[in-house]
Amino acid sequence: KYFILWSFKIFLPEAEDNKFFLNDGDVLPAKPFSQIPGPLHVPLFGSQWLYSWIGPYFLDKLHLANEDKYRKYGPVVKEHFLWNFPIIHLYDKHDIESVLKYPSKYPIRPGLEAQIFYRKSRPDRYKSAGMVNVQGFEWQHLRSKLTTQLASTALGDHTIAQLCIISDELIEKIQEERVENIVDGFEKVIYRCGLEVIFAILFGRRLGALNKNSIPPIAERLMFATENLFEVSHETMYGLPWWKLFPTKSYKKLAECEDTIYDVFTDLVNEALSNDENTEIQSPVLNQILTAEGVDIRDKIVALIDLVAAGIETTGNATLFLLHNIVSNPEVKARVYEELDRVLYSSHVTITPQLLLELKYLKACVTESLRLTPVAPNVARILEKSFTFQGYNVPVGAMVICETWVSSLQDENYPDAKRFIPERWLDADKVNHHPFLAVPFGVGRRMCPGKRIAEHEMLIITAKLLQTFDMSFQKPLEQVYKFLISPKGPIRATLQDRH
Numbered sequence: 001k002y003f004i005l006w007s008f009k010i011f012l013p014e015a016e017d018n019k020f021f022l023n024d025g026d027v028l029p030a031k032p033f034s035q036i037p038g039p040l041h042v043p044l045f046g047s048q049w050l051y052s053w054i055g056p057y058f059l060d061k062l063h064l065a066n067e068d069k070y071r072k073y074g075p076v077v078k079e080h081f082l083w084n085f086p087i088i089h090l091y092d093k094h095d096i097e098s099v100l101k102y103p104s105k106y107p108i109r110p111g112l113e114a115q116i117f118y119r120k121s122r123p124d125r126y127k128s129a130g131m132v133n134v135q136g137f138e139w140q141h142l143r144s145k146l147t148t149q150l151a152s153t154a155l156g157d158h159t160i161a162q163l164c165i166i167s168d169e170l171i172e173k174i175q176e177e178r179v180e181n182i183v184d185g186f187e188k189v190i191y192r193c194g195l196e197v198i199f200a201i202l203f204g205r206r207l208g209a210l211n212k213n214s215i216p217p218i219a220e221r222l223m224f225a226t227e228n229l230f231e232v233s234h235e236t237m238y239g240l241p242w243w244k245l246f247p248t249k250s251y252k253k254l255a256e257c258e259d260t261i262y263d264v265f266t267d268l269v270n271e272a273l274s275n276d277e278n279t280e281i282q283s284p285v286l287n288q289i290l291t292a293e294g295v296d297i298r299d300k301i302v303a304l305i306d307l308v309a310a311g312i313e314t315t316g317n318a319t320l321f322l323l324h325n326i327v328s329n330p331e332v333k334a335r336v337y338e339e340l341d342r343v344l345y346s347s348h349v350t351i352t353p354q355l356l357l358e359l360k361y362l363k364a365c366v367t368e369s370l371r372l373t374p375v376a377p378n379v380a381r382i383l384e385k386s387f388t389f390q391g392y393n394v395p396v397g398a399m400v401i402c403e404t405w406v407s408s409l410q411d412e413n414y415p416d417a418k419r420f421i422p423e424r425w426l427d428a429d430k431v432n433h434h435p436f437l438a439v440p441f442g443v444g445r446r447m448c449p450g451k452r453i454a455e456h457e458m459l460i461i462t463a464k465l466l467q468t469f470d471m472s473f474q475k476p477l478e479q480v481y482k483f484l485i486s487p488k489g490p491i492r493a494t495l496q497d498r499h
């Protein structure tokens with residue numbers, strides 16, 4: 001739909017009143033869309049050759065490719081995807097701000113095409129493509145009916161208590177798995193913890209993903225499905241879309257992951273619905289979803305799938321990068337340990353919302369880590385009106401990627417930008433950072449509904465782990481792009497008891 005809107009628009013002559021305002025007050029006519037600089041594109045395949053064997057870039061290093069495009073072409077870059085579908089990368093903070101600040105009622109973020117395709121092919125299971133993929137009033141309806149509980153204060157307090165219990169289990173799991181203080185495949189343990197957390201929050205019950213010795217088969221199945229979902233989403237999104245013609249290996253895997261989560265959740269939802277009395281006590285989130293009026297049961301199940309899928313690897317990767325950033329900077333590490341020992345003086349002290357507020361330095365580490373090593377390096381939008389970026393006219397319907405991570409790495413935006421300096425956030429009010437650059441959870445009405453949960457999870461798991469262990473990583477973490485930015489596994493971490 002947006003492609004048609006867009007393609008119709010660019011074949012129109014540029015609007016005559018499109019003007020470009022210079023800082024000194026002079027006004028110039030905007031330059032045409034076709035002149036926006038960018039890599040060479042060829043008929044049909046656009047700039048896809050950049051990621052093939054002849055090109056300079058790799059799909060699993062897309063974040064670095066986008067940084068390189070900024071160096072080569074400047075603050076606004078036009079790249080052509082398949083069928084020459086243009087995508088605009090924005091790197092200038094003012095341009096990014098004008099897109100993200102646009103007062104949209106229903107901000108449009110492009111969905112996952114292959115997932116939409118699959119969900120549409122199964123009307124028996126999916127009424128819509130789900131909250132993360134739909135647009136307009138349909139999106140707003142699902143979002144407002146199904147997710148408001150996630151940000152409630154009551155849930156926050158409940159989540160903190162749950163997170164403390166689950167972090168203690170994580171510590172026991174690490175103690176069980178480590179050999180000579182080394183855990184090989186540390187990321188897997190962190191993802192399991194993420195699954196346990198999101199499951200506990202959504203369903204108000206425990207899954208057992210961190211159980212000693214062996215974990216229940218349902219946890220194994222969910223782990224496998226959620227871990228693979230992002231990887232295949234990346235493959236189907238950026239590779240050639242053969243899946244539109246026949247079910248490719250990646251597409252089949254995507255369908256398998258979706259089906260696994262769907263089956264498990266349908267059983268859990270049916271169980272909860274047959275036990276009305278307990279539903280509210282079990283989980284306020286599930287309660288809101290299941291009692292939402294005017295929402296089809298299929299959309300409710302898909303919302304649960306999307307929340308669980310969006311909530312595990314994101315937070316897991318962010319926690320891994322955070323731990324790595326802290327322990328590989330000796331001064332930061334010493335300051336974090338000092339704060340933890342002072343605020344959480346005993347490992348048995350109960351973490352309360354008030355105590356969390358006192359972990360100011362650790363909180364600054366979370367913000368800095370999400371700036372320097374975000375899991376979502378950009379925010380995508382479809383323009384709802386035409387804009388002028390750096391003097392170039394960009395029409396309504398164009399897809400723009402606000403490259404917030406690349407912009408955050410520029411010294412003019414953050415002094416000494418490539419260094420991990422949590423102190424820059426301690427006096428954030430005085431420093432007056434640009435409000436639209438470090439936006440790891442997105443912006444506006446479409447921003448991440450799991451932000452509060454994710455921040456609590458990162459803080460508490462990191463606090464508990466560093467309170468217990470002296471940690472280090474055997475190698476610096478390598479960032480790879482798998483729809484999200486993930487640390488390359490298997491990660492070998494050393495975790496030595498502190499006391």
Ligand code: HEM
Pocket residue numbers: 109131132133143150306307308310311312314315318375376379380440441442443444445446447448449450451453454
């Ligand atoms: C560190 C962890 C996380 C990061 C960095 C993150 C980041 C993001 C970003 C950048 C977006 C797009 C926002 C936009 O377009 O403006 C998003 C959307 C979303 N996130 Fe998260 N997220 C995290 C954790 C979570 C968790 C824990 C949940 C579930 C409880 C979750 C559920 C969602 C959902 C459902 C959407 C789609 C919202 C919509 O389209 O209306 N995320 N997230």
